[in-house]
Structure formats: C-alpha cells, structure tokens
Amino acid sequence: MSTTPRWFGEAAGDELTIYERSRPGRRAFVAPPLDVPERPLDELLPARLRRSQAPRLPEVSEPELVRHYNRLSKRNFDLDTGFYPLGSCTMKHNPKLHERVAALDGHARLHPLQDPRYAQGALELMWQLQQALAEIAGLPFVSLQPSAGSHGELAGVLLTRAYHEDRGQHRTKVLTPDNAHGTNPATVTMAGYEVVKVGTDPQGNVDLDDLRSKAGEDVACLMLTNPSTVGLFESGIEEIAKIVHGVGATLYYDGANLNAIMGICRPGDMGFDIVHFNLHKSFTQPHGGGGPGAGPIAVSERIEPYLPRPVIVRRASGSNGAEPEYDLDYDRPKSIGRLRGFHGNYGVFVRSYAYIRSLGAAGLREVSETAVLNANYLLALLRREGVAEYLPAAYDRLCMHEFVLSGAPMKRELKIKTLDLAKRLLDHGVHPPTVYFPLIVDEALLVEPTETETKETLDRFAEAIAGILREAREDPETARGAPYTTPVRRLDEAGAARRPVVRQQN
C-alpha cells in the first residue's frame, strides 16, 4: 500500500481473490450430522465414478467470506449510489418493496413442479401479469417464458418462423435497421435467418425507400425498436407496418424502449405482431450486474397458436361463484416448444407485477411522460454554449426518453474522445451514458435519465459535463488519463483478450 491510500476503506490485501484468501482447514459450512448408517462410499458409488480430487474451492471462515464480498461490493458503482443514465438500459429506481415481496416463502420457496392446484397464487399472479402486459402492449396473448430481452427476441423470431411454416412458406431473411441493438441481428442468425440491414434517414428514422426496396416475399420479419435506439419515435410506423404486412412478413417490436410510451400508445395499435418486454428495464427488476431479467412476449391472435409451451389457462370454477382455477396447458400442438425449463423467471414476475399494481394506468403514463420530460430537459441543458459545440445532439429534434449526442466535434476540437469523457465522469460520481452505441452515430453517447431522477440530479449532470469540457479546453490530458478516484484505473482490455486468463489457477 502506498503511503496514502487512494480511497476510503482501502486496505492491504484488497487485491486478493477469495482463492488467495483460502487456508487449509478454514470453513464457513458445517455439515448437518450424518444420521443414517455410514456405509463405505465404495459400496454406494464405485470409485471409478468418483472424482479423484476435491474441487479446489476456497477454504474460508464466514467472517472472511462476508468481508471479502462486502469489500468487493464496494468496488461497484450502483443505482442506489448515483445517477446511471445508461442509454437503452432504463436504469430506473428499483423499489425496495419488490425485494420484500419476492422473498416471501410462498413465492421464493415454491417448487416449480408443485401441482398447479397448490400453486394457485403463483399462477394467478402470472395470469394477471399477462393481462396487464397484454393491455400495455395492445396485443392479446402473452407468454412469460423468455428469460431476457434477447431470449424474447429469439422466441419472437421462432414464432415468426412457425407462423410462416404453418402457411407453407419458406422465408429466409429478417430485416433489422442499421441502428439496431446487437441482439437483433445476433438473434436473427441464431434463429436460422439471414440479416438484411435497413438504413436510417438523416432525421434518424427508418429509411422508407430502403425498406421498400428490401421488403420482398423472402422476408420473414422486420425487427424494430420504437422509440428507436436513437431515442426517436418512428412517425412513419403505420407506413412501415403497411410495407411489412404487405409482403406477408411479421413486424417485431423490441421493447427495450417501452419506457417512453407506456399508456401513451401501444405497439399493437401500431401494427406490431410480436412484442417483447424487458421486465428488467421498464418494469424495475434490478439489473443485478447483468441479470436476471425476463423477456415476456405479447402477440397477436394469428401468432398465438405457436406460443411456447406450457401456457397458463384460467377456468371459471363452475357457476357457484368460487374462485377461478388456474392451470398449465401443455397440449399445444402448434407450439414452437419450450425455450427453457419450467415457467420463466417467476421471481422477476413478482417484482414487475408489484410495480404495475403500485402504479396503475395513471402511474405508468406518468412514468413515460416524466421519462420523456427528463430526457428533453437534460437535452435542453446540454444545448447550452460550452457544451453543444463539442457534444451536439445527433438529431436536432425533441427526443423521446433518451437522446444521442455525438462526441465527434469534441474529439476534433478538444482532442478527447467520448471514452475519455465517460471515464472522467466517473470522477464526478456518476455513471457515464452508453458509449459508442448506436453505431451509426460517430463517437456516440446515448443518454437515458429515466423518470425517477430529480431535476437537481439532471442539473448536476449537465454541470459535470460542462465542467469536463471546460477542463479539457485547458488540459485535455486530465480527461485522457481519467479516471483517478476509482478502485482501479483504465484497464488493459486488449491484453486481457490477447492472453485470456478466465480462471484462477491455484
């Protein structure tokens, strides 16, 4: 340790992994007693089937384990700590109530193979959540099974395939805009289709001419994000739907940006056939440092027969006014089949259901209105002198819930890149926006403040950006060397990829 450590609480030994803390003989686990006859293991499990060596897991006591992971946690920046305007990710507040209700025994300790008659609460919750999501999407049928956004995309494209095949059509291509999120093209390939890119016009919308030229009978689907990944609403959406449906293709809605339009307009009404939701974006499932999430899909009537199995059914319990009964229906001959085990990420459903219940229709609309208001306000703040010259908005319009800036002039004039700006923001105690996405904007910065931030926070963020640019005018080196206050500074990513060390060899 240097004479003066760099951050509060830094201590000698901080660099160690849990394996390096291990000492033979230490332990946190105490086994429950062996209460059955102790027969020689060889009788029960022949040696040739047994492992020759214990796995080299750490040997640590509980206090060490607690400190290790507790101290590690402090090396993270998180949403409960500060502003996290990561574009396309909807880093909105995660209500604390949700963790409480998800932890109730009846939810958290319910076995997935419990007989449905003894899991009525869970099935009802799922059914109710489906109803709400259907209403929000404007599409009548929902499957909660997919595990995340990209899993929902995969489900959606497989549904498209099943739909066409059921009609005896063999289509080979799926269209995705050039500003699409990477999961869209990756999904297309994984679902056995070929990707065809559609361009973006100078205003940031889908280039309709390009779309028309590419929309042929071999096209199975157009995947679209709306508002798009540049934070703009596709005002030509009805025309787009017409073109796509005109060639018999389906229109897929990537719901990552749903936070902009809840209760304001609906993908179903726009002509979309299939929608996925990111419950970990619009519906407050905490991101967990990269999951878990859930990616339910809502579909139109014509897609419904193909939904993943099983589906939840609700039966009115006769005429005696009893509670309706919920069940799982596996008898779905046209289903694409399962995408995963059991019924999806139920724990996530609990949280999102609690959220929808807390807000109701008015609350969801308020979410979207405020998300869009906050984004436009922040954009307006950043249009001020001293910022806009270096970091202009990529599209000089009002935005929806997020907006793209281009760092190209900054790079040119001040010799600092978007990456440098991002790293310098870390020294201001805020998380940087998404950088270098979408790909179609040079030195892109995608900023999504979300509805749960205060005006003061937005003001301070604009101030921080202005301050960094001011600083860079005098001294670009500071930004180029940033960050300085973080537990580690810039890391050698190239080296890591060249000689990958992906586990500890102890």
Added chain:
Amino acid sequence: MSTTPRWFGEAAGDELTIYERSRPGRRAFVAPPLDVPERPLDELLPARLRRSQAPRLPEVSEPELVRHYNRLSKRNFDLDTGFYPLGSCTMKHNPKLHERVAALDGHARLHPLQDPRYAQGALELMWQLQQALAEIAGLPFVSLQPSAGSHGELAGVLLTRAYHEDRGQHRTKVLTPDNAHGTNPATVTMAGYEVVKVGTDPQGNVDLDDLRSKAGEDVACLMLTNPSTVGLFESGIEEIAKIVHGVGATLYYDGANLNAIMGICRPGDMGFDIVHFNLHKSFTQPHGGGGPGAGPIAVSERIEPYLPRPVIVRRASGSNGAEPEYDLDYDRPKSIGRLRGFHGNYGVFVRSYAYIRSLGAAGLREVSETAVLNANYLLALLRREGVAEYLPAAYDRLCMHEFVLSGAPMKRELKIKTLDLAKRLLDHGVHPPTVYFPLIVDEALLVEPTETETKETLDRFAEAIAGILREAREDPETARGAPYTTPVRRLDEAGAARRPVVRQQN
C-alpha cells in the same frame, strides 16, 4: 466539488441533509384510501387540541430517500468492511444467520402483549437463553430485562440496594476500581449511592490494600470487570470476594469482558453475586452504530427475590408428557419492579440464542481461547523493534482478550499522540483501537482483536502500526494531519460543543 474528488463515488450534493433535499410536493408515502366516512376533523378532534403546522419533515420521493441513506451509509466504516479492534467493545463477527431468524414473522411481528399461551415459542426461547446464560455465568437466576450493559449495571446496583434494605441495612457507598468503565461510577450515582474509587497496583490488578482499607460496613457493593479494563485477569479475585463478602457487600461483575473466559471459568464460581452480560459484545448482537443491545443479568439465590418483574416461569404440563408451558409471573412482592416496558430486547435474544445454539459449549470455549490467543499474538507482534520503543504494553505480561499500550513514549519521542496514530490508522483502512481509555494509562490504546479475525489481519495491522511509526520518525506532520482519505477529515469538536447545533432549522 474540487477538480478531482477525493473518494470513489463522491458527488456534488453529498453534503446535503435529507431536509435540504426536500421539495414541496415530493413524497415516498402513499396513504391507503380513506374507507370510512370523511367527517370534518373538528368534530372528532377540536382544533385547540390539534397542531397548528405540519411537522417540517422532508418531502422526498423513494428513489431520493434510498440514495440519500445509501450514500450516507458509505460514509461509515463497519465491521463487515474491515478490522475493528476497539478495546472493551468486542467487535466480533455478526453472523448473517442471526438477521434472518430475527426477521421471521413469528419473532419480529409478535406483539409484546400477546397472551403468553400464544407466545410459547418466544417464552421458551427466553427461558432457554436464561438457562444458557446462567450456565455460562455460573449463577442460577437470570433476568433478560435490561436493555444494555449500563442498564444491567443499574439493575444490579438496584438489586444490591433491595437486598440490603430487605436486611434492614442502609449502606451508602459502592466501590469501583480507578480503571472502571465510565458507566460503573455513573450507575452508582444514578442508583443513589456514592462512588468510592479503589486503586490499581503496578501489575494492573486491584490494589488489595486499598480495597481492604475502603471496604467497610457502609459499602453496598464492589463493581468489578474481570478480565479488567486493562485486559488482565484479577488473579486475586478470590481474596477480593472474601474481602467484599466479609463486610456484607455484594460483588458485581461487569460482563463487558466475558469474551475472554467463556467456558474457561465462571463469575459465579469466583464469588460474584450479580453479573451482567452484553449480548451486543460477547453474543454477537450487531452494534448498530450505538445500539440496540441487551444487558441481561444473572444472580445468585440470595439476590433472586428482587429480580425485575415479570419473570418467566416454566410449568411441566402435568404427567401426560405434553410440552411444558411457559408463562410470565408478575406476582413478585420483593421485586425492584420494572426497569422498562415489556420483556426486554427480544430481537436481541433471538440472535444471541442462535449464536449459543450454533457454538455449544466447545464453540464458546473456542471463542475465548482464540480471543486470548489472538490478543497475545498481536501483542507479541507489537513487541518488535520499531514499535515497542514507542508503544510499549502498559503491563509487561501476557494479556487476556485485549491489551493496553501506552503512547507516552511515542508522544515524547516522535511528537505524535495516540490520537494521531489512531487517525492515521484510518488511512490504512482499519478502525483504530479504543483510545484514552482506561484513564489510568497515559496515552492509552486498548486493543481487542476478537476471535473472529484471521492471523493475516493481525499481521497486517501490526505492519500498519509499524509503518505509521516509521513514517512518523521521518515526518510526524503526516500523522498529525491525518486522516486524508476519509469522507471528512478532523472535525472541530470544541466548536461543536461551544455553539451546539443539534438540529436543522429549516
């Protein structure tokens, strides 16, 4: 904010209180609906009885509330973060299991006035905990009622009073050693007695001659900590007991240092009449930044009649082999009465009971053995050259679970005080030991590592101390100006006391 903030995550606005974050109209609470007739308030509660102004509580949304207190929490150093060798405080690991079991509805949401027949689990737990504490103390009767150590002391001295009064004796003095914790003399006064100090001999033990000279018929009690506050076992304890009992006084055991002797020897066997436990020290109740704790007392037969009311009784349920029944007995005519409401800090009992159950007799003995081993090992490490010249042990002996160093030579030779050393330790990511207590050692440093620390941690701590002394030899200013890496640096305490600002005037 300065150009480069000082610590990871520091952000503009960090200095604000929750009141300063308030904005009219924001809210985290949504009231449940009014489901009864809305009658004018005046009809129900005349205006003259009502407050004229709403209390100026903050108006904040849930996300702000979360961030505010979350960020505040990061301005604390805590036991799960690092070494916390605060002498006399037994900062041992707080097992995570305890928080889980204490939170179970059946414990956490049990109303204290529930009919005992419907609180049998709670009463049994309390009864079992009493049995275990009695066994550990070597004294047969326990009351769990006192809320903390000093409350236990108060109970103990009041019991002493009741005992003497019941014998028609009017005694006026209580003896406390000159190295006693401040709560001992404060308790004596609060219980209506006069404090008489007993000296310490050069080896750190009670000065027996002084004790003999002061132990008269007017003495009600001697309060003793054993091991004492200088971390030494009073080897003359049997003689002490003889002297005290010889004049008809009671012998009171301040259990703050029980961690050294669990399963090794027992206060009851030493001749103590009354013992208090600090469940928040020896028995893992987390300290909570200054409570909650619990200070149960164990007493001998002759003291039992005076115990606080109610006491828990256990009734074998007839001969039919049924479970025994537990009840609360209020009919205790000689009782000193209640010290507080209800039955004591039950939530604390749950944790301490879980702890005793987890460890059993062997585990408790291991605790004390290891606590004493760790302390002696650390003391041995600090006896090395470069440290011992400046920070000698106050008593050149083996210690029990903690030891006292004197910073007097350091102050003389290096011109840095114990306070400076402590503050500089903060820059090394460890919490300093207790400083300037006990009062009888000049520039005292009281170090209690506890049993839950690793040898590596003790090694690093000794290294940090040596490093600071090394640094001070070259440059005492650095220590005198420390700390540097903490959220705030040295604070003006004198100014705070001169013009006290104890609330925010908004």
Added chain:
Amino acid sequence: MSSYISTTEADRREMLAAIGVGSVEELFADIPERLRLREPLELDAPRSEQEVFEELRALAARNVSVEQELSFLGAGMYDHYVPAIVDAITGRSEFLTPYTPYQPEVSQGTLQAMFEYQTAICELTGLPVANASVYEGPSAVAAAGYVAKLENSRRRFVVSQGVHPHAREALRTLAHAWDMEVEEVALKDGVTAVPELDEEVSALVLQQPNFLGAVEDLEQLTAAAREAGALTICSCDPIALGVLKTPGECGVDVAVGEGQPLGGRLDFGGPSFGFFASTEALLRRLPGRIAGETRDVDGRRGFVLTLQTREQHIRRERATSNICTAQALNALGGVIYLSWLGRRGMVELAELLVRRTAYARERLGAVEGVSLVHSQPVVREFAITLDAPVQRVVERCREAGVNPGYALGHDYPELSDGLLVALTERRTRADIDRLCEVLGSAVQAEHPRVEARA
C-alpha cells in the same frame, strides 16, 4: 473449528511460537487453577446453520404474530406497516455493524443520520433539542424523571394514571433509589384531573394520548406545573403527534416516548427506541448521545458526538445518565420512516387514524353489551367495557381469528372487563366491521344473562 473462527491448527502453532508459550492453556495462567472449569459447560451440542435455522423457525411458529390473526392490540406498541426501505437501509452492514461513532471521520453516516433524526424529533414534539435515542418508552419516562431530579432536586413526582403502567413502574423503581416519592393522579372522565401541586413536586408526568386513548388537554396541566415550579414530562405517541398540538406548544419541558410506531418491528417488545426532547434550558442535562454539526479542517460540513461532558465516559459519577449503548439503529429506522412519511404523509396518516378510529369507536359503541369508557377525543386507541367476562370474550374472538385488544383489568382493576382497542393503518374498515361482528357475538354468547352455555 466453528465457522466464525479462522484460526487453524497451523495458525495456532505459529502464533503460540510467536508469543513464546507452548499451549493456549498457558495463556490462562493468571486464572487460579481452582477456578478453571474441568468440564465443558452444560449446553446443547453445536449445530449447523441449517439446524439452528430450523429450530428458530420452529420456535417462531409457536407464536401467533400479527400476521396470523386480526389484531387490535396496542397499548404502547402498534402494528404499523413498516416500509421496505426501512429494512433495506437498516440492514446494510454499514449501519448495522459499527460501534457508537467514536471516530467521526469514518462515522459520518451514523452521525448525520442522528442529526437528521434529532431534527425530526424536534419537529414532531415542537421542542428545540433532542438526543439521539434512549432505550425505549417507559424507561425514557424514568430517564426524564432523572433530568427533573438533577434540575430541581425536589422530592416528589406526580404521575397521571393515564401514563402507561410500565412507565409508571419504571419511574417508581428508580425514584425509590433516589429517595423520591411517586404520587398518582386519577383520571376523571378519561383524562387527568388537574392536580394540586406544591414546591416539593419535581415533575408532573403525563401521557398524550393517555393509556385509555384520550387526548389530554396538556395546556391546563402544564400551567399547573409551571405555577408550582415543577417540570412537565410528557410521554407521547409519535404517530399521534402528526395531528396533535405539540408538547412544545403546550408548555411541556421534556417530551419522551416509545419510538416503535415509527417504522419499528414489534419484536415482542424490543428492541425499539425511546425519543427524548426538551427545552433549550435542559440541553446540558439530557442523557445519552447527541450529534452536533461542525466543520472539518478543510471546511467541509460534518457531524460529531457533542456535549460529551454530560456523559459517563467523561463525567463518570457526575454524568447526567449512565447510558452508553442506546438504540442508534432503531432511531435510524425512525428517521427513515419519518422521511418516508414526509411532511404531508405524517399528517395524512394521523388523520386517517383519527377517522378510522372514530368509525370503529362509534360502531363498537353501538354493539350491544359494549360501552365506551369515556367520550374524550381520541386518535387511534380507545377503551371500552364489556357486559361479559373479558377473558372469555377475548377467547371466543380468538377462535374467530380476532384479537380484539388489551384487557385492562390487570392495570386498572376498576375496569375489570375493560378492553383497549388500537388501530393502525393496516386495519381497514372491513377489519373493523369484522371486529364489531365477532366481538358482538362473543359478548352476546358470554353475556351473564345468557344462560345456555356449554
């Protein structure tokens, strides 16, 4: 080796060598041989985490919590809804595991929270100063009595019978040691009769609302105390302070109370916290920790424990109290709860309770065999008496899953069939209707006039 200890056999050997002894036993050489235990303690064998969990769960299952019945128990602790944020924050290690903030540079979280808490308590009570917590409600009354004793050295407390019986008893326990008397004042029409006070009276001790739920006319009472040169101590329900005239406005010198209603668990009675506020004049007599605002050497705002010369660790036998460990974590829960409620929410909640309680009282009062003990204004709790043996009525109600309240006979022999019924925002109109129905039939069934009983 237990899972909480890291010292392996190898470590032990190395460490003993460094110390220069041959065995751990030698480290205990100072303990006379005779005193050393030769046998292990008689305690149950150690258990794995899983087993301890199962045992504690089984014990919990033998208690009937407020989640398992429709409970109208109150009488000092109340089943309010505790928002999730309270658990989320107080459960953070950073607040849960540190000691009292002796090193302010690394304790700003706790210290600032204390300061914010003190501010909230001042706002609630209408008094200018508050400490950072005492143990809990009833002992806070005794602690306030000690302040009065120190302040005026008089020899008698006059205590309303409207004060919680536990608080009265806790004060008595200490007053005896202080050689002081405790005189009780009866209630009249449910409220404290204005007593005659002389110069021997150190303090008049009240509760607002009183134990039978009635709102006291504090101004009259403090006037009487002021006239006699005595202090007024008032224990308050902090939730009721959302709507009641503040103790400060009413002339109370020391306002204390049980903090559990402010986001605390019931926990079978503890841990919770006691709040403690006073006039400026008594600031230097307050017990316990007080956080104060100051600056660091760089001019940054910060907080410290202040006025420590009142306290035991500095002032020792002349301290204003012996309290050391208090209830910091619970008080933190309190300020989070109050900030969650907020300025408007606090009032909304209290007003909701006033209205629901009025509804409940009116409906219950109309039940045959039930009568009201008084007709004073109430906030969230009220006393009734039954035309039937209360224990049997309660037992019948329980069979229907309803715990109708606290039987008053133990504390108020004159109300031998009395019941104290408490509400929180968790008890809805439907719940109240159910109480009326269940209690009504139970009273009917147990009514002495009704002959046919099993």
Added chain:
Amino acid sequence: MSSYISTTEADRREMLAAIGVGSVEELFADIPERLRLREPLELDAPRSEQEVFEELRALAARNVSVEQELSFLGAGMYDHYVPAIVDAITGRSEFLTPYTPYQPEVSQGTLQAMFEYQTAICELTGLPVANASVYEGPSAVAAAGYVAKLENSRRRFVVSQGVHPHAREALRTLAHAWDMEVEEVALKDGVTAVPELDEEVSALVLQQPNFLGAVEDLEQLTAAAREAGALTICSCDPIALGVLKTPGECGVDVAVGEGQPLGGRLDFGGPSFGFFASTEALLRRLPGRIAGETRDVDGRRGFVLTLQTREQHIRRERATSNICTAQALNALGGVIYLSWLGRRGMVELAELLVRRTAYARERLGAVEGVSLVHSQPVVREFAITLDAPVQRVVERCREAGVNPGYALGHDYPELSDGLLVALTERRTRADIDRLCEVLGSAVQAEHPRVEARA
C-alpha cells in the same frame, strides 16, 4: 404523483420552459395522433405500498411452499438450505442494482466475482474455461448445442432420454430453426445405452446424473462421441459434482447445468442461472460474458469483460450467441455458496447426500408396493414405481403433509406410475422414515388389490 417520481408540478413547469414547449403533450408530437391513447389503460387503480404488500402476501399464501410440506420434489431444482450470507450479499444494492459491467473501473466487484465464479465452475466441472452464466439449465443445453453447430456444422444431435425433458425440448425448439435433427437414445437399466454415432452427429447430449437419478458411465459415452468426431455435451447437477468424476476427466467437451442448487431460491422455477464450461478449444465459441484478469495503468490487478468479439454487441449477426442480459446476480449467489461450502464442505455435502439417498432408496425399496426403476448408483435422486395409481397415492400423501416426489408419467409414459424422489440435506433420516411410512400406507390404500375404497 407516484412515490417513485420526483418531478413536482413546479419542476415540470420549469423544465418545460427550459425545453421551450408548452406542455408535456407536445413532447410526444412525433407520435401520430391516431395512435395516441385517448383513454387510460385498463389496469387496476394504483395502490399504496402497504396494499400491494398485502396483495402479494395473499397470493403467496395460496401457494404451498417447501416450508409448508415435507417435499421430495426435485427433477431439476432442489430445496437446499440457502445460507444467510447468500441473501445478505446478493441483497446489497452494490450487487443488486448495477447494469452489466460496461465500465470496468467502477465494476470491479461484479467483475472479480464473475472471475471467481468462473474459477469455481472450472473446478467443479474439471474443465479449463467457463463463462459468467447463461439463463438456466435447459436453455444452457440448447446454447451448448449452438456451440456444437458452430463448431462442426453437422446436422444431428443425439440426445439421451436421461436428459431433462425440458432440456430436450429446448434443444429441439432451436434445432428445428437450425435445420437440425434431434435423435433420442433410450435408457437401458436406467442409464444411456452407448449409441451408434456417425459423422452427421454434431454432439452427443447427456445428463449426469440422469433424469432418473442414475450416475452415467460418462467415459464410455464420450469415447463413442470422440470416435465419431462429435462433441459431448453434458448437463450436470452441480451438487453431485462434489463427489462424481468430473466431466472434464471423463472427456466431456461442454459441461452445462442448472445452477439453482448452488444457493439459489426455488422461485417457482426462476430466476436461477445456467453454468457453462468447456475445453480450451471452444473458448472463443462460448456464449455470453466472460470476465478476464488484467492490469490497470498503475499496474493494479483488475478484471474486465473479455473476448467480447464473440458477442452480439460487437460481432452482431456473426456472434456466437444473442445473449446479453444473463444471470449475474444468481451466479454471484452461486460463487458465494460454493465458497461457503468450500473445498471440504462440497465433498461432505455430496457424500452426505449419497448416504442419505442410499438409506432412503433402500428403505423405500422395501416398502410393499414400491419397486426401484433401476439399481444404478445414484447421488441424491432416484426413481421408483408404485403398484397403485400414482396420482391418487400422491394425493393421499399430501393429505399427510408429504409431497413424495415428481410423477414421471408425463415425461416417461412407460413409467406411468413412476415417481422421482429427491433429497437434499434438509431432509433428515426422520423425514425419510416419515416418507416411507406415509407412502407405504398410501400405496396400500390405493393398491388395486385392495377392494374396499370409499
């Protein structure tokens, strides 16, 4: 205004002015008028926190959790004891609320935990590389299938019927889109018959222990695959790996599995995590995030997401998978759990299960009307068949508070009265004895030979 939003009316006015529009409505000008909703969504009215809590609690109460019955359900997810430390750490905001670690300087907590997790998975599986998680068990099998497809472009998967039915189905769902066939291999004596494999086979897909609980002799099977130039994919019960020969040692190329047994909640089936390990040769084909070790500019050790050129955000349509958000928090729980178990504990736990399971199997096998489906070695789960209709037997058991296991008929029609019985360390000998007793009487009662039925 909801409690999650801070924008007051006053804020809104100021903000609109700064933007230069007159109303929020104007911000939505790009949305065609026709598409804008004129009516609010048809959703239930907003509720307070307390009400939502009550509703979710009421729903939970309508499920029978493993705490409320003696459950022997397994079949992919198991009721292991989850140590408190897992919840304590994964519940910390610092791990719970950040996004995928795109900014490594402020994400070292997540990144280092991923690295430690990967290491643990490598240790368990005996394979040299692992990713940071995929969604869950069955989809992990499908994801492994995609790796095989990318690796060798062959057209057929050969899948053992010992593989979890959900995993077989998930693979089928995707294989169809890849234009690949899925051929199933039957079990013989409870284990996978060594199949004939040709060059069209992309991968042989196995499960260890298999769905009926039997330990497969993996070495024989991987040898057959190797011979045909096919990969072997094996889905493993991670707890069983505490005692079983590792997939790596047995020649498996890709080991995947359901991570829930490693400290995860049951959660009615999710979220959990899938683990994914492989040979070095397949490193650059792995799906999802991988953390790698590196240094910062000051030479400090640090961790980053590495080999990102495999991933969708860089490689787009040529990515090795479309996965983006995975299961970081669950995998964190996994590594904490594994570190809690530790080197010896992992083995002790697995061996305890082997012994308890042997006891249970022997005792159940001796119950009249119960027979074992196979006599292969097992670790913690085994299949039995009943001489009585399984649904009725199960129903009878439930009346006695026992859930005896998973009925196999739905997935294995040939085992129409089969039951899969699973153990964890939470099921004691006494629990097993109770199962035998209850199941025995239920079978007796439902036995076709027994005539007298109600």
